[in-house]
Amino acid sequence: MAAGTSTTPHHVMVIDTNRCVGCWTCAVGCKEVNNEPLGYWWNRVLTTAPNQSTSAKKPASENIDVPWGEYPNVEMSYLPVACQHCNDAPCVKVCPVQATFRRDDGTVLVDYERCIGCRYCIAACPYGVRVFNWGGGEYAPGGVVGYGKDYRTDGHLVFEPERPKGVVEKCTFCVERIDVGEQPFCVEVCPLGARVFGDLNDPASEVSQLVNEGGAVQLLAELGTEPNVYYVPTRRRVMTET
Amino acid sequence: MSVTRRAFLGGSAVAVGGLVVADKLRFLKPAAAAAATAEQAAGTASGGALSGAELVYRTGHSNNCDGACGHLVHVVDGRVTMVGPAPWGTKTVSGAPAPTFHPRVCLRGLSQISNTYSPDRVKYPYKRVGPRGSGQWQRISWDEATSLIAENFKRVQDKYGKTAVWVAPYTGSLALIEGVVGAGFRFASVIGASAGDSEGDNEGDSATPAGWNYVLVDPANPANGGGFFTGHESVDFLSAKAIVFWANNVAETSIPDWRIMLDARQQSGTQLISVDPRFTPTAAQSDMWLPIRPGADTALIDGVINYVIKNGLYDAPYIRAYTVGPYLVDPRTKKWLRAKEVIPGLSGKAADDYVVFDEADRRLKAAGDPTLGSAALFGRYGQAGLQAPTALQLLAEAVAPFTPERTSELTDVPASQVVALAQAWGTTKPLAVRAGFGLSHWYHGDLHMQALLTLQAITGNIGVHGGGVTTFAGGLTTTAFDLLHWWAPNGKPYTLLEPMNFCDAVEKGKPFPVRAAWFMVDNFAQQMSDRNRVVNAIKQLDFVVVSDYVLSATAELADVVLPACTYFEKTDLLSSNNFYLQYMPKVIEPLFESKSDLDAIRLVAEKMGVGQYFDKPPQEYLKEILHLGQKDADPTVRGLTWEQLTTEAVHLNTDPIPYVPFFNKQFPTKSGKIEFYVEMLVPFGQELAVHQEPIEASPTNPLFKKYPLVFLSTHTRFRTHSQYVNLPWLKEVNNGGNGFLEINPKDAAARGIANDDVVRVFNDRGQMKVRARLTEAIKPGVVNCYQGGWDTLKVKHYIEGHPNNLTHQIAKPAQALIPNFPSNAAYYDCLVQVERSEA
Incomplete structure (x- = not known):
């Protein structure tokens, strides 16, 4: 951290959509490190038109890797979406038991010992990134994978290898990793180097450069939720004619 | 949970001279984890209390992928709990700086945990008790299985000749001890058997290597070993x-x-x-x-x-x-004009030299003539009525019709x-x-x-x-490894029988009869083209052995199935697709009764009287292949020590760095x-690269009227050929694990096909059924079905069949000029029709 800044970092993640190829490695890595049950994804990769704005013909089917437009005038990009860790998070506001809380570093977390499973947060989240643990979850063969231990921050139980039935789960920015100076696992495993994680309070950090000068934007910024996940817009669109 | 937990460790895990030193382990909580060597883990493999200690190993992902990632594998109490990307060494073998190379991993590597612990694993040796392919098995002991193999191989070899046993070790692994250059070839050699192709994937990956050799290599020169293939780092x-x-x-x-x-x-x-x-x-x-x-x-x-x-x-x-652009070609023979034919008074080497036209003094000269000023690139030159064009002139004329409009x-x-x-x-x-x-x-x-x-x-x-x-590039394409002695320790190499010739060998006894086969890391009965013919040929064999870690479509046709290990469970070395040596330690004990192919081969070899060729642990064979510590080690690995090899992924001594083929011109x-x-x-008629229409997939083919769609069967990120098919994480993100046919909405509309409809894809060779996926990502007139999904009794990735029910085995004769790449399966050169179908 640069000298003279606050001692509390402001954690943000920047995802460069010019580098994302929709491979799902981040999502599978998330599933691994967090031991997510089958059918649950804290992190998903959407196929979109570049920058979600296009006048091109809608996709022929609603599947991944299906482009907008008409062959050969087609276009496609990808948008990985997990918890946006909002500064003004609707999920925090609606939680009746303060199970969802925001740390000073910007990380939004769920205290699994407080969560009562009311799912108000799921309804409130405009990004659709929270999942409800219905219990009896099945897992990939091989037993518990990933971090494998409980993790607490300021006394809150924010990670368990197998979450109990009836809680709401979501991306934690890999709090157990970032608290010891490591990168979130999706950043670590991204084969494209599309994800950057760091401290927005440090003007020299790569995330600061990308947010302040690289034109990175927030999803649904108009809602005023102030996400701490930013996206570098897609600069290129394939032109079949040059 | 069906997995047996095996604890390697006694109460105390200690880091001793670690395989990966602690400061390189970015994922580790130092208090909770310790680095370990393979030997350390292997040495403590028996029993012991669960300690909860985490060991981290560096290994290479050898499962036939061009990524060839380095993996950090976390092991707790003998069970793999996490896979992540591993750092690369920063030095070459001789200590020069290696290029900056980012740690790499992808969704398939991360899914290896569920692959290793998959319920689809073959747990024990089995013998067939019903008709071939009926799925009726009886569990047997390793002793009985290996006796059956030894007896049947001996019987077949006595009756039909040594080469009537065909060993097919294949690209399911790109490591050294097992797979594409693995111990199967050594076994074939010492029992005098025939073996499948080792020069990469003959099943479709040999045509471009052949073309590469036409232009860049003299295949007839023994120094070139029958042809090779490499690329840029x-x-x-x-x-x-x-x-x-x-x-x-x-x-x-x-x-x-x-x-x-x-x-x-x-x-x-x-x-x-x-x-x-x-x-x-x-x-x-x-x-x-x-x-x-x-x-x-x-x-x-x-x-x-x-x-x-x-x-x-x-x-x-x-x-x-x-x-050879300026060299003159004799228009009468289309062969190179030789100096002695047009320049009097030459003798020796100069007489046979190529001929050029010197623009400086406008005379014909031998290419090596020291007085040569500037050789003409274009034109026709000669004397006494002979007008010999330069090779570049011929090229220019040959491609002249390819104007932008015609192209x-x-x-x-x-x-x-x-x-x-x-x-x-x-x-x-x-x-x-x-x-x-x-x-x-x-x-x-x-x-x-x-x-x-x-x-x-x-x-x-x-x-x-x-x-x-x-x-394709990497250590396997260099001279780093002494594969010839690894394959033929007795000096008598196996007889090559390419996969493309397998059916002829079984059906017609050509070029020699094959009556028994051992498939290793090879799903031949699904992945080879013209699959219906292949399955029929396999069924005609007297005896079939398949080693695999899952009950593949090929294993289902076997008489004896041997449970193989995944790469976590055995020791090997990977140097494919990049120029690093990735030591692959055994990070967990083999699950169930599985064994490495090397161990399985050893048991059979002992019963066939050739056990002495397999009586060492894999580490010793790796040392032999590398000539480790020997003066005659290849320059790319000279001076390598065992400690270096097992401490980090070290870069070969390539010249240059990064490696570029023919950098010295x-x-x-x-x-x-x-x-x-x-x-x-x-x-x-192919001396110059002038376009020719595909043998089948062309509108000029009369068959095109009946089968008007070009059928591609490409690769998906969600599997590697037929590996990683039935794993829950990958299935969830890949259409629920259901195959699909990509078809353009125009072609779909013409056939009354809506998205997700079941369609029948067919031609004269066979058919498959699968759901349609409408997408503008594919050209009208072309359909694509990702290959590799399983078509087994238990798992139907497609509703019926596999893309290879439709592909063919038409080989191009010219390729036979290149001994190492003599035939190729033209998977994509394939026409089909598609119609709506009932499920």
């Missing part, structure tokens, strides 16, 4: 100013390599150009995408060559110095794009080509590569950083130059 693409991805969907199939291409664009403004009939993730991120008609690749290349020559965009000094007609690429590509090619240097193996899946795949090399030769892009034509051809005019192909 992946980080060398950082030096390119333009990169053309020809039939190469890097961003989906070799994902971490795409980062290098994006880095090149970000750092140097490198142009990324994709040539593909499909709008792939690679095409989507490229600066230019050329939507080509499948199989028309050489026509597009010819169009570029024509434009480059017509507009003077070729590299004249390079052509003179390093290619557009042949390729469906707009003429403006042909010009744009040609302009980029002629004005951007260095320019690199990444040619996917998809380019090889054609009857004329050899021609496609010949054409690409011709273009790269005349633009001066071969043997330079940031240039070349790269399909010494070409191992007859002429010593790049031979884009290929004299040995004159009998085939």
Whole structure:
């Protein structure tokens, strides 16, 4: 951290959509490190038109890797979406038991010992990134994978290898990793180097450069939720004619 | 949970001279984890209390992927709990700096945990008790299984000859001890058997290597070992100013390599150009995408060559110095004109030299004549009525019809794009080509590569950083490993029987009868083209053994199935696709009763009287293959120590770094130059790379009326061939694990097909049923079904069949000129019809 800044970092993640190829490695890595049950994804990769704005013909089917437009005038990009860790998070506001809380570093977390499973947060989240643990979850063969231990921050139980039935789960920015100076696992495993994680309070950090000068934007910024996940817009669109 | 937990460790795990030293382990909580050596783990493999301690190993992902990632594997109490990307060594064997190479992993590597612990694992040896393929098995002991194998192999060899046993160790693993260059070849050699192809994937990946050898290698020279194939190190693409991805969907199939291409664009403004009939993730991120008609690749290349020559965009000094461009061709024979035929008074070597025309004094001269001023590149020269053209002149004439307009007609690429590509090619240097193996899946795949090399030769892009034509590279393509002695310890190598000749050998006894087979890391009965014929041939065999970690479509046809290990459970070495040595320690004990192929072979070999060739642990064989500590070790690995090998992934001593083939411009051809005019192909009319229509998938084929759709069966990121198919994480993100046929909405509408409808895909060779996926990513007139999904009794990835029920085995005779790449399965050169069907 640069000298003279606050001692509390402001954690943000920047995802460069010019580098994302929709491979799902981040999502599978998330599933691994967090031991997510089958059918649950804290992190998903959407196929979109570049920058979600296009006048091109809608996709022929609603599947991944299906482009907008008409062959050969087609276009496609990808948008990985997990918890946006909002500064003004609707999920925090609606939680009746303060199970969802925001740390000073910007990380939004769920205290699994407080969560009562009311799912108000799921309804409130405009990004659709929270999942409800219905219990009896099945897992990939091989037993518990990933971090494998409980993790607490300021006394809150924010990670368990197998979450109990009836809680709401979501991306934690890999709090157990970032608290010891490591990168979130999706950043670590991204084969494209599309994800950057760091401290927005440090003007020299790569995330600061990308947010302040690289034109990175927030999803649904108009809602005023102030996400701490930013996206570098897609600069290129394939032109079949040059 | 069905997995047996095995604890390696006694109460105390201690880090001792770790395999990976602690400061390199970015994922570890130092208090909770300790680095370990393979020997340490192996030495404590028996019993012990669960300690909860975490050990982390560095290994290489050997499962037949061009990514060849390094994995950090976390093991707690003998169970793998996490896989992540591993750092690469920073030095070469001799201590020079290695290139910067990012740690890499992808969704398949991360899914290896569930692959190893999959309920689909073959747990015990089995013998067949019902009809072949009926799925009726009886569990037997390893002793009974290996006795059955030894007895049946001996019986077959006594009755039909030694080579009647065919061993097929295959590309399911790219490591040294097991798989594509593995112990199966050694076993075949010492029992005198025949064996499948070791020069990479003969099942479709041999055509472009053959074309590469036509131009760059003299296959008849013993020094070239029957032909070879290599390419540029992946980080060398950082030096390119333009990169053309020809039939190469890097961003989906070799994902971490795409980062290098994006880095090149970000750092140097490198142009990324994709040539593909499909709008792939690679095409989507490229600066230019050329939507080509499948199989028309050489026509597009010819169009570029024509434009480059017509507009003077070729590299004249390079052509003179390093290619046969100025050499004169005898118009009567189409063979090289020799100096003695036109220049009197020459003797010795000069008499047989090539002939050039010296523009300086306007005389014919031997190519090696020290008085040569400047050899003419174009024109016809001679005397007494003989007008001999230069090779470049012949090329210019041969490609002259390929104007942008004509090229557009042949390729469906707009003429403006042909010009744009040609302009980029002629004005951007260095320019690199990444040619996917998809380019090889054609009857004329050899021609496609010949054409690409011709273009790269005349633009001066071969043997330079940031240039070349790269399909496959890595340590396996170097001379680092003494494979000949590894394969033939008794000096008598196995007899080669290529996969393309297997059916003939079984059905017709040609070139010799095959009556028994042992498939290892090879799902031949599903992945080989013309599958119905292959399955029928396998069923005719007297005895079939399959070693695999899952009950594959091939294993279902076996008489004896042996439970194999996954790469976590055995020791090996990976040096494929990159130029690092990735030691692969055994990180957990073999699950159930599984064994490594080496251990399985040892048990059979002992019963066949050749056990002495397999009586060492894998580490000792690795030392032998590397000539570790020996003075005669190959220069790429000379001075390597065991500690170095097992401490980090060390880079080979390549020259240069990053590795570039022919950097010294010494070409191992007859002429010593790049031979884009290929004299040995004159009998085939292919001395120059001029477009020919696909053997089947062409509108000029009468069959096209009946089967009007070109059928591709490409790779998906969600599996590696037929590995990683039935794993829950990957199935969830890949259409629930259900296969699909990509079809353009236009073609679908014409057939009354809606998205997700069940369709029947068929031709005269067979059929499959699968659901349709409508997408504008695929060219009208082309359909695609990702290959590799399982068609077994238990798992039907497609509703019925597999893409290889439709493909064929038509081999191109010219390829036989290259002993190591003599035949090729043209998977994509295939026509089908599609109709709506009932499920």
